[in-house]
Amino acid sequence: MKGMTIIVKTISSWVKVLIFIFGIYIILFGHLTPGGGFAGGVILASSYVLLMLAFGGDFVQKDLPLALDSKLDCLGAIMFVMIAILGSVFSGAFLANFLVDKYGAPLELLSAGTIPLSNIAIGLKVGASLFLVIFSLSICHKGAELDGE
Amino acid sequence: MPYALCFLLFVIGLYCAVVKKNMVKIVLGILIMECAVNLFLVMLGYRHDGVAPIIDRAYYDPGTGQIAAGFINNSVDPLPQALVLTSIVIGLGSLALMISICIRIYEKYGTFDITQIRRLRG
Amino acid sequence: MAVFYILLIFIIIASLIAVETTDLLSAVICIGAMGFGVSLMFLFLRAPDIAITQIVVEVLGLIILIRATISRDLTFISGDKEFFATIVSVVIVFMIFLAGLKVFETLPDFGTPIFAEVPKAASQTYIEEGLARTGAANVVSSVILDYRAYDTLGEATVLFTSIIGATVILRRTAKRKTDTLQPASPS
Amino acid sequence: MSIPLPVFIAIPLTTAFVLPMFGAKGKAAATVVANLATLSLLALAIACIGQSGVYEVGKWPIPLGINLVLDGLSSLMLLAIGVVAAGAMLFSAGYMERYTAKSKYLSLFLLMVAGMNGLVLSGDIFNLFVFLEIASLASYALVGFGCGHEELEASFKYMVLGTVASLFVLLAIALVYGNTGVLNMAYISKAVQSSGVNAGLGFALGLFIVGFGLKAALVPFHAWLPDAHPSAPAPISAMLSGVLIKTLGVYALARVVFNVFGVSVEVGWLLIVLGILSMVAGAFLAIGQWDIKRLMAYSSISQIGYVVLGIGLGALLLARGDSLAWASLAIFGGLFHLVNHAVYKSLLFLTSGSVEMSTGTRDLREMGGLAAKLPFTRTACTVASASIVGIPPFSGFWSKLILIIAAVQAHFYWIAAVIVFVSLCTLIMYLKVQRYAFLGELPENLERIEESRGTMRVAMVSLACLCVLMGSLVLVPGLRDAILEPAVKVLTDGVKYSAIAGM
Numbered sequence: 028m029k030g031m032t033i034i035v036k037t038i039s040s041w042v043k044v045l046i047f048i049f050g051i052y053i054i055l056f057g058h059l060t061p062g063g064g065f066a067g068g069v070i071l072a073s074s075y076v077l078l079m080l081a082f083g084g085d086f087v088q089k090d091l092p093l094a095l096d097s098k099l100d101c102l103g104a105i106m107f108v109m110i111a112i113l114g115s116v117f118s119g120a121f122l123a124n125f126l127v128d129k130y131g132a133p134l135e136l137l138s139a140g141t142i143p144l145s146n147i148a149i150g151l152k153v154g155a156s157l158f159l160v161i162f163s164l165s166i167c168h169k170g171a172e173l174d175g176e
Numbered sequence: 177m178p179y180a181l182c183f184l185l186f187v188i189g190l191y192c193a194v195v196k197k198n199m200v201k202i203v204l205g206i207l208i209m210e211c212a213v214n215l216f217l218v219m220l221g222y223r224h225d226g227v228a229p230i231i232d233r234a235y236y237d238p239g240t241g242q243i244a245a246g247f248i249n250n251s252v253d254p255l256p257q258a259l260v261l262t263s264i265v266i267g268l269g270s271l272a273l274m275i276s277i278c279i280r281i282y283e284k285y286g287t288f289d290i291t292q293i294r295r296l297r298g
Numbered sequence: 299m300a301v302f303y304i305l306l307i308f309i310i311i312a313s314l315i316a317v318e319t320t321d322l323l324s325a326v327i328c329i330g331a332m333g334f335g336v337s338l339m340f341l342f343l344r345a346p347d348i349a350i351t352q353i354v355v356e357v358l359g360l361i362i363l364i365r366a367t368i369s370r371d372l373t374f375i376s377g378d379k380e381f382f383a384t385i386v387s388v389v390i391v392f393m394i395f396l397a398g399l400k401v402f403e404t405l406p407d408f409g410t411p412i413f414a415e416v417p418k419a420a421s422q423t424y425i426e427e428g429l430a431r432t433g434a435a436n437v438v439s440s441v442i443l444d445y446r447a448y449d450t451l452g453e454a455t456v457l458f459t460s461i462i463g464a465t466v467i468l469r470r471t472a473k474r475k476t477d478t479l480q481p482a483s484p485s
Numbered sequence: 486m487s488i489p490l491p492v493f494i495a496i497p498l499t500t501a502f503v504l505p506m507f508g509a510k511g512k513a514a515a516t517v518v519a520n521l522a523t524l525s526l527l528a529l530a531i532a533c534i535g536q537s538g539v540y541e542v543g544k545w546p547i548p549l550g551i552n553l554v555l556d557g558l559s560s561l562m563l564l565a566i567g568v569v570a571a572g573a574m575l576f577s578a579g580y581m582e583r584y585t586a587k588s589k590y591l592s593l594f595l596l597m598v599a600g601m602n603g604l605v606l607s608g609d610i611f612n613l614f615v616f617l618e619i620a621s622l623a624s625y626a627l628v629g630f631g632c633g634h635e636e637l638e639a640s641f642k643y644m645v646l647g648t649v650a651s652l653f654v655l656l657a658i659a660l661v662y663g664n665t666g667v668l669n670m671a672y673i674s675k676a677v678q679s680s681g682v683n684a685g686l687g688f689a690l691g692l693f694i695v696g697f698g699l700k701a702a703l704v705p706f707h708a709w710l711p712d713a714h715p716s717a718p719a720p721i722s723a724m725l726s727g728v729l730i731k732t733l734g735v736y737a738l739a740r741v742v743f744n745v746f747g748v749s750v751e752v753g754w755l756l757i758v759l760g761i762l763s764m765v766a767g768a769f770l771a772i773g774q775w776d777i778k779r780l781m782a783y784s785s786i787s788q789i790g791y792v793v794l795g796i797g798l799g800a801l802l803l804a805r806g807d808s809l810a811w812a813s814l815a816i817f818g819g820l821f822h823l824v825n826h827a828v829y830k831s832l833l834f835l836t837s838g839s840v841e842m843s844t845g846t847r848d849l850r851e852m853g854g855l856a857a858k859l860p861f862t863r864t865a866c867t868v869a870s871a872s873i874v875g876i877p878p879f880s881g882f883w884s885k886l887i888l889i890i891a892a893v894q895a896h897f898y899w900i901a902a903v904i905v906f907v908s909l910c911t912l913i914m915y916l917k918v919q920r921y922a923f924l925g926e927l928p929e930n931l932e933r934i935e936e937s938r939g940t941m942r943v944a945m946v947s948l949a950c951l952c953v954l955m956g957s958l959v960l961v962p963g964l965r966d967a968i969l970e971p972a973v974k975v976l977t978d979g980v981k982y983s984a985i986a987g988m
Contacts, residue, residue: 269460404685463626
């Protein structure tokens with residue numbers, strides 16, 4: 028896939044950073060304002076999709092190789108399961124919020140126990156996996172070898 | 177009455193998924209059905225002149241830890257919203273899988289028309 | 299109230315056009331319009347969380363859908379299945395619709411949620427105690443990530459499953475050719 | 486309760502999330518890890534026999550949180566899933582070498598197992614839907630795993646019907662929530678008892694029956710099964726026919742009908758009619774098939790009919806207030822047939838996979854005389870066929886006998902006649918398999934074939950041994966009281982399930 032004109036490239040390389048930061052904001056403030064891990068993760072993915080559309084697939088491959096992307100996907104999922112299992116280790120029940128009341132006061136950024144951590148894990152997972160699938164779909168027709176074996 | 181319109185949307189999606197013979201149209205029908213169910217769930221929790229289930233500083237007293245009665249008595253139902261969030265994600269996942277299958281079938285058969293894709297007898 | 303009717307009728311018209319148009323790309327764009335209508339509807343229904351999620355999902359979903367339809371030479375496909383089958387399906391679907399209309403009389407009226415009528419409903423507890431017990435000011439967030447976090451674990455797994463499934467479906471070579479030690483029968 | 490219930494979900498999920506990282510080089514290690522996971526699940530399921538309990542996830546009391554419920558029916562299903570998953574996973578270790586992306590295959594397999602385990606343990610109706618979707622999505626992808634023409638087509642058909650079924654279930658859940666305001670199944674049951682089944686709940690029940698019926702491939706909704714099950718790789722066919730349609734279809738249906746809404750005469754008759762339609766139509770369609778896996782897939786429709794017939798008969802008798810003993814006998818027959826079918830149908834699909842791997846074809850007309858070349862496969866296939874046909878002392882005989890006795894005692898003589906008739910049809914179709922595949926002349930191009938070996942052989946032989954021993958589940962009182970009786974009691978108790986909710 029070839030890239031677009033220089034104007035589009037320049038603008039989207041700036042806009043991409045803004046979208047990325049906005050996605051991180053949505054994830055981190057998920058327990059206080061509308062949004063959360065899922066919406067933020069989709070926004071993270073869309074920033075890379077924008078980059079892919081503007082610069083072409085090969086450019087993004089250098090920035091975020093598919094192998095790394097697929098590992099990030101697994102990593103996010105494992106993080107979430109680990110939070111769940113740690114709940115049963117520290118608090119005696121699967122998925123228990125074992126960090127609640129340990130830090131922060133209500134309505135502050137650092138509060139709500141494991142909820143922000145879960146948001147980060149989900150955001151990572153969703154962002155990586157959605158980018159993975161869109162990228163796979165876009166290189167599919169070129170006959171390129173996917174990250175199989 | 178809004179419920180009935182929502183159900184009409186569901187039925188339109190069902191009609192599209194059952195009757196159309198283009199694979200992408202079938203996928204679109206399923207998307208419409210999904211949207212209708214999500215909308216229906218959120219509508220179940222709506223309250224006239226309600227407020228969104230998010231506590232901001234106007235409703236919260238940090239000193240006593242009390243939540244204002246204006247929030248407790250007027251908030252819309254948060255539970256269906258949580259369910260819909262889950263079901264939207266499920267919908268996106270199945271959309272991705274379905275479109276992948278569609279694209280591969282198009283590669284193999286060169287068409288989206290399910291009446292021409294008949295290697296298997298039903 | 300009026301805004302809900304306007305939006306619902308807009309959504310229904312958009313979906314009807316999407317169903318009946320013969321051009322796939324227009325159909326996909328109409329689905330996009332429907333999705334944004336639904337997103338606005340969520341906003342007016344006091345569900346900003348879902349409105350945000352719906353809108354970003356709609357954008358990504360449109361990208362996926364357009365990927366499927368664009369640069370396909372055969373986008374103009376009209377017509378339905380055989381006439382008889384169509385009539386039968388339409389009749390069945392219409393009967394489901396008529397049966398469904400009766401059902402909505404049993405629900406509480408629009409605008410009076412069920413949890414207000416049920417004593418000690420879970421939703422009321424979430425609203426009253428959610429902040430104190432979980433520390434999250436966003437009650438929806440406290441429900442999906444604490445009270446019902448098990449659902450969210452399942453949801454993340456669904457996404458993981460479908461992505462693994464999609465990459466499996468899209469891979470180039472599926473079967474090895476090395477170990478066919480038997481003489482292949484002419485099929 | 487000694488075993489924390491989330492283990493049943495946590496083990497397969499964690500393994501499935503780790504496996505894709507192994508990639509191509511760690512294929513052998515990935516296979517070992519996946520087999521360890523399924524074996525440990527089997528061990529845990531055995532340890533759970535006879536236990537019961539409720540686990541509140543995240544320490545939230547219901548109805549605030551989600552609870553996991555282990556009762557007789559759940560532990561029976563867990564056991565069936567554990568046995569079939571362990572056998573199929575062992576078989577895939579050798580069989581799946583033919584395909585690429587094996588680590589992703591293993592991951593999807595475990596996700597499917599996790600979905601089914603989560604479904605049978607869940608005590609919350611929306612949570613049940615989420616796990617149903619996990620298992621379904623994994624199975625859609627696995628049906629299309631070969632990426633050939635037929636596989637993709639079957640997968641698309643399966644996926645469209647499956648997604649529509651899931652949306653019906655979701656709409657039903659929304660209606661139930663709109664009417665009762667709760668999602669926990671015990672609380673819904675309590676609310677239904679106090680309010681009665683009004684139009685909204687009745688419509689929801691109809692949607693549930695259609696949705697789960699689509700997943701179980703009962704006859705008006707069976708269109709996807711004869712394409713999807715043969716197209717999948719053999720171990721996956723074994724999983725799909727062996728446990729998936731039962732967990733997603735029959736178990737969920739039984740749970741909703743018996744424990745949540747309570748039985749009624751109409752629903753009982755509906756289930757009986759669906760069951761008989763499936764039995765007869767499936768058997769007739771199966772006899773005409775020449776593709777060995779397609780024949781077995783149609784036979785699955787027929788056999789699932791027996792299960793639904795038994796459960797429906799029980800529901801009818803319970804709703805009429807007839808003798809409890811005959812109702813529980815009918816349900817006993819249905820559930821015992823469910824377990825039997827899980828074991829012998831998965832064994833049959835594994836043997837068909839072994840035949841296909843050796844001969845390279847699935848067409849019965851191109852086979853013949855394989856008995857000398859494939860002794861292990863032949864023995865396993867004969868044992869499983871004898872079971873499915875119902876030759877005493879194999880297990881299928883006992884479950885059919887129990888169903889017939891229950892039907893006769895309830896004065897439904899025609900149902901007993903239909904059961905005998907369909908058994909004869911089953912006999913014909915499996916005699917056909919034996920005759921054309923294993924006996925007769927060996928075609929020239931099959932002179933040099935070899936028997937499958939290693940783990941595939943181990944899997945087939947152990948399942949065949951189990952098939953022979955299955956009869957003891959009903960003949961040995963200790964085993965019967967430990968495994969089947971509690972499951973029957975869960976269904977006959979009906980809406981007493983709501984006791985979990987407290988007062």
